[in-house]
Structure formats: C-alpha cells, structure tokens
Amino acid sequence: MSKVVTSRNDDYSQWYQDLVTKADLADHSAVRGCMVIKPHGYAIWEKMQQALDGMFKETGHVNAYFPLFIPKSFLSKEAKHVDGFAQECAIVTHHRLKTIGDTPETRQVVVDETAKLEEELIVRPTSETIIWNTYRDWIKSHRDLPLLINQWANVVRWEMRTRLFLRTAEFLWQEGHTAHATKQEAIEETERMLEVYARFAEDYMAMPVIKGIKTENERFAGAEETYCIEAMMQDGKALQAGTSHFLGQNFAKAFEVKFANKENKLEYVWATSWGVSTRLMGALIMTHSDDNGLVIPPKLAPVHVVVVPIYKTEEELSKIEVLAKQLASELKTKNIVVRFDHRDTLRPGFKFAEHELRGVPVRLGIGPKDMENGTVEMARRDTLTKEVVSMDGLAERIIATLDDIQSSMYNRALKLRESMTHHVNTWEEFEKALDAGGFVHAHWDGTAETEKKIKDRTKATIRCIPLDSVAEDGKCIMTGAPSSRRVIFARAY
Numbered sequence: 001m002s003k004v005v006t007s008r009n010d011d012y013s014q015w016y017q018d019l020v021t022k023a024d025l026a027d028h029s030a031v032r033g034c035m036v037i038k039p040h041g042y043a044i045w046e047k048m049q050q051a052l053d054g055m056f057k058e059t060g061h062v063n064a065y066f067p068l069f070i071p072k073s074f075l076s077k078e079a080k081h082v083d084g085f086a087q088e089c090a091i092v093t094h095h096r097l098k099t100i101g102d103t104p105e106t107r108q109v110v111v112d113e114t115a116k117l118e119e120e121l122i123v124r125p126t127s128e129t130i131i132w133n134t135y136r137d138w139i140k141s142h143r144d145l146p147l148l149i150n151q152w153a154n155v156v157r158w159e160m161r162t163r164l165f166l167r168t169a170e171f172l173w174q175e176g177h178t179a180h181a182t183k184q185e186a187i188e189e190t191e192r193m194l195e196v197y198a199r200f201a202e203d204y205m206a207m208p209v210i211k212g213i214k215t216e217n218e219r220f221a222g223a224e225e226t227y228c229i230e231a232m233m234q235d236g237k238a239l240q241a242g243t244s245h246f247l248g249q250n251f252a253k254a255f256e257v258k259f260a261n262k263e264n265k266l267e268y269v270w271a272t273s274w275g276v277s278t279r280l281m282g283a284l285i286m287t288h289s290d291d292n293g294l295v296i297p298p299k300l301a302p303v304h305v306v307v308v309p310i311y312k313t314e315e316e317l318s319k320i321e322v323l324a325k326q327l328a329s330e331l332k333t334k335n336i337v338v339r340f341d342h343r344d345t346l347r348p349g350f351k352f353a354e355h356e357l358r359g360v361p362v363r364l365g366i367g368p369k370d371m372e373n374g375t376v377e378m379a380r381r382d383t384l385t386k387e388v389v390s391m392d393g394l395a396e397r398i399i400a401t402l403d404d405i406q407s408s409m410y411n412r413a414l415k416l417r418e419s420m421t422h423h424v425n426t427w428e429e430f431e432k433a434l435d436a437g438g439f440v441h442a443h444w445d446g447t448a449e450t451e452k453k454i455k456d457r458t459k460a461t462i463r464c465i466p467l468d469s470v471a472e473d474g475k476c477i478m479t480g481a482p483s484s485r486r487v488i489f490a491r492a493y
Contacts, residue, residue, distance in 0.1 A: 004022045005018045005022055005293055008290070012234075012235045016282075019285055019293060021164075023293050023359065024038050024039070025038060025040055025041030025165075025281065025285075025294070026165060032169070033158075033170075035170075040358060043302035044281065044301075045281060046302075047301070048200075048281075051200060053150075055196050055199070055200060056196070059148075059192060059196065061148040061176060062148065063149070063152065064149050064150075066130050068123060068124055069123065070122045070123075075129055077129065078128070078222050078250055078251060078254040080250075081129070081222035081250075084220070085157070088125055088159065089122050089158065090122070091121070094113070096112040124153070124156065125157045126273075127151070127175055127177065128177065132252065132257055135179055136257045139259050140260065141260045142181050142262055144259060145179060146178060147179040148189075149177055150177075151175055151177075153174070154171065155170070155173060155277075156169060156170050157169065163282075165281040165282035166239075166279060171278050172278045173275050175274070175275040176273060177271070178272045179257065180270045181259065183270050185270065189272045190225070193274040194227040194229065194244040194274075197209075197276060198211050201231065201242070203299070204300055205280065205283070206287075206288065206297040206299075206407075206409035207231050207283060207284070207287045207288075208231070208410065208417055209229035209230060210463075210464065211227070211467045212229075212463070212465050212466045212467055212488065213226065213227055213228070213465045214227075214243075214464060215451060217452065217462075218461065220245045222247060222251065223273075224246050224250070225245070225246040227244045228464050229241045229243075230490075231283055231287065233283070233287060234286055234416065235286070236438045237437065237492055237493055238491070238492040239279070239282070239286070241280060242275070242280075243274065243275065245273045246272055249268040249270055249271070250271070251271050252271055253268055257269050284296070288382075289359070292384065293357030294358055295382055297409050298402040299406055301360065302337065303339045304336045304337050304338065304360070305336065305337070305360070305364060305398060306338075306340075306341055306351075306355045306360045307323075307324040308348050308355070309340070309341070309367070310366065310368075310370075311368065316368050317342065320367075320371065321340060321342065323371070323391070324338065325340070327398075336398065336399065356381060361380070361402060362380060362402065362405075364376045375390055378398075382405045382408060382409055420437055421438055422438060422439070422441065424440060424441070429477075430489070431458065434458055434489070437491075438490065439488050439489075440489040441489075442477045442486055443472075443476050443487075444462065444477070445483055447481075453478060460492075461490070461491075463490050465485070466488060469487075471484055
C-alpha cells in the first residue's frame with residue numbers, strides 16, 4: 001500500500017484531513033459543514049460513550065432525552081445565553097413543503113407559505129433553556145433535589161469555517177444538567193464532573209490535560225464560572241477537551257424553578273451544566289497519530305489485536321485460523337477483541353499497512369514456519385516495533401503489551417507537552433514562545449481589555465487559570481501592571 005497520509009511536517013492541516021478520511025473515520029456530507037461518521041469512527045465514539053456513561057452513572061446521574069427544537073422565546077429569557085449563541089442558531093420557520101409545476105421537468109419543491117409556525121423554533125445549540133423550562137414542573141420540594149440528568153444528543157451550531165470532528169455545524173455530544181438545593185452543592189458538582197472528564201481524558205484517551213477556570217471573556221454564555229480541561233496537540237496548539245459550568249441561579253430565575261426547602265420556604269435552585277463532544281475524536285487523532293496513520297489507545301480501540309495469516313494452502317490457513325479463534329476466546333474474558341483477517345483479495349503487506357493506518361494496537365503475523373516453531377511476529381502500532389514471541393503465554397503477553405501501550409502513549413504525550421511548556425516574563429519572550437508552539441505561562445493584569453488586545457495581536461487566548469496555580473507576584477507581559485499569578489496562553493483549535 002502506497003503512502004496515503006501527508007506528512008505532519010509538510011502540512012499538518014492536510015495530514016489531519018487525510019487521516020480522518022483515509023483511516024475511515026468520517027467523510028464530508030452533502031450538507032455543508034456537516035459530516036458523516038463512518039463505522040470505524042463511530043465505533044471509537046461508542047467506546048468513548050460507554051466509558052463516560054459508566055462514569056456518569058457511578059456518580060449518580062441518569063440519562064434522559066429532551067426535544068431537538070426550542071421555542072425562540074426561551075432563548076431570550078437568559079440575556080447572556082442568547083447573546084452567546086445568537087450568531088450560530090439554525091431556525092425553523094415553516095412546517096410544510098409543497099410541489100409546483102405540472103410536468104417532471106418543471107416540478108419543484110417549495111416552502112408552503114401558509115404553513116408558517118406561530119413561533120419560530122431553534123434547532124438546539126445547547127439545551128439549557130428547554131431543560132430548565134421542563135425542570136420547573138419536575139422540581140417542587142427539597143426532596144426532588146439533587147436532580148442529576150444527562151442526555152446524549154446532537155446539536156447544531158451554524159459554523160462558517162468547519163473541520164471534520166473539530167468544528168462542524170452538527171455534532172454529537174453529551175450534556176449534563178443538574179439542579180441543587182445549595183450553592184456549595186452545585187459548585188461541588190461542577191468540580192466533580194471536571195474531575196470525571198480529566199480522568200477520562202488521561203485514563204482512556206491517554207491524553208494529559210490541565211484543569212483550570214476560564215476567564216470571564218471565555219466563559220460559557222449564562223454561566224457564573226466555567227471550568228475546563230485543556231490538552232496540547234502535537235503541533236503545539238491547545239484544544240479545549242471538556243467544560244463544566246457553574247450556572248448559579250441564572251436559569252432557575254429565568255424559568256422560575258423554585259423548591260420548598262426544609263422550612264417550607266421557596267428558594268431558587270442552583271444549577272450546573274457540563275459536556276464533551278465528538279471534538280474528542282479530533283483530540284485523540286492529533287494527540288497520538290503519526291505519518292503512518294491512526295494510533296488508538298487500547299482502552300478506546302474497537303479492535304485490539306488483528307491476526308494476519310501468511311499462507312499458501314487452505315490447510316495452512318485453517319491451522320492459523322484455529323489458533324486465532326483460540327486466542328480470541330481466551331482474550332474475550334478480558335474484553336479484548338481479536339480479529340482474524342482472512343481476506344484472500346489482499347496480500348499480507350497490504351493488510352499490514354491497512355491495519356496500521358486504522359490504528360489497531362497489536363498486529364500478529366503468523367505463517368507456516370511460525371506454526372512449526374511455535375512463534376508469532378508481534379507488531380506494536382504505537383512504536384512500530386516488531387518482535388518474534390512464543391505462542392506459549394501469548395494471551396498474557398498481549399494483555400501486558402496493551403497495558404504498556406496505554407501507559408506509554410500517555411507518557412509520550414505528557415513528555416511532548418512538557419517540552420512545549422514555556423514560562424515567560426516579557427512580551428518579547430511571549431511572542432517567541434507562541435511562535436514555537438505550546439502552553440505559555442505568563443502574567444496578565446486581569447482585565448478583559450488586555451486579554452482582548454493580546455488575542456487581537458497574537459491570536460492567542462487565555463486557555464485557563466490553572467486550578468493548581470500558586471500565588472506569584474509579577475508584571476503583566478503587555479501592560480506591566482501588577483499580577484498575582486500566571487495564566488496559560490496558547491493558540492488553539
């Protein structure tokens with residue numbers, strides 16, 4: 001198989017696009033800005049869903065589903081919220097089509113102007129408004145709290161510049177929406193879900209993240225505080241991988257969601273929302289993959305091991321297949337998926353390249369001589385290394401190898417991030433560090449005006465104020481005004 005992916009060093013953007021399409025993850029659709037997630041890509045997303053859904057349920061959350069359409073009047077009830085999403089909303093104005101023209105050549109489908117909706121509907125960009133309108137009927141007493149609900153859904157944000165997985169007009173996500181009796185309980189929920197996201201990113205995606213708080217300029221529309229996890233991609237750009245929002249009582253007041261406390265007095269509830277999306281697919285690709293194709297952490301791999309037979313006769317193929325089935329049966333108890341690639345239309349070399357492109361963590365090549373010697377050739381996708389190993393104890397060796405791949409991928413990503421992390425004190429150092437790529441820890445005077453000036457001049461944003469940051473007196477890199485701690489700047493996706 002010839003090289004099908006552009007080198008990262010030659011054109012990083014094209015490398016990403018090549019990998020998404022050539023590795024059968026997604027494709028462009030007939031609708032501008034929307035994507036088709038192909039089976040291989042969706043299988044990875046399903047693994048993400050399963051892991052996250054289990055983590056949500058472990059923390060007491062349950063799943064529900066709310067409407068795709070939101071009455072336009074709902075958005076106007078929370079001023080900051082509507083301002084934040086007004087530019088991205090898709091609007092439904094009519095509910096019927098009709099045909100005009102008497103012949104096939106002249107026939108057209110047009111909007112039936114007599115079927116205009118009494119109130120226009122917004123295709124959900126996020127669900128706070130429709131959910132809090134519903135919660136008004138569900139919450140009456142302190143006994144109804146906390147209300148811990150998540151939904152898996154699609155949303156639409158009418159993006160003008162799109163890129164598969166990273167930014168599309170329609171994308172898949174989960175959104176949690178919770179209601180609490182006290183401010184402290186809501187803040188604890190916000191922080192708890194941030195920890196869930198960080199643990200998922202690091203334990204499953206093998207992607208190190210920094211936990212922090214967004215500045216007011218970068219805060220979610222309608223939130224009092226936005227917590228985030230920020231990841232570093234191989235090209236030195238940051239990617240926001242998940243957010244958790246403390247909404248205060250803003251939506252409760254907008255939709256009159258009150259509860260009778262233990263003293264039977266009415267109070268507004270306290271709220272949170274939190275979400276991650278198929279953007280994580282883009283993060284996964286750009287954190288780990290290489291010029292040979294996709295590299296998938298074993299915990300998210302749809303297929304963990306592929307067995308490629310090398311044979312000349314049907315008898316040889318049958319013997320290798322028996323071994324593959326035995327191995328698959330043995331590893332099934334550990335939730336490790338083994339696939340036997342018996343396709344006779346491709347030579348082994350082409351199969352090797354294809355599975356490498358698609359990111360299968362472990363590949364086994366087995367031929368007649370291997371059967372005689374009781375050995376197999378085992379290749380690791382993460383390091384592209386090969387070794388001949390004994391068939392005795394092969395299942396245990398594969399389990400250990402998959403564990404090592406998972407941890408090695410995390411450590412390699414962490415090492416890269418550390419090598420691209422800069423601490424600067426002057427504007428000159430700041431610009432130089434940004435051009436080198438990576439996270440830049442620098443002092444900022446705390447004003448929105450300075451933050452905007454830095455963004456306009458450099459295209460870098462404050463990714464977060466790290467939760468583990470320590471007090472440190474310094475001077476803002478732009479204004480020279482006093483600063484009490486560093487924040488993290490980066491150019492980002």
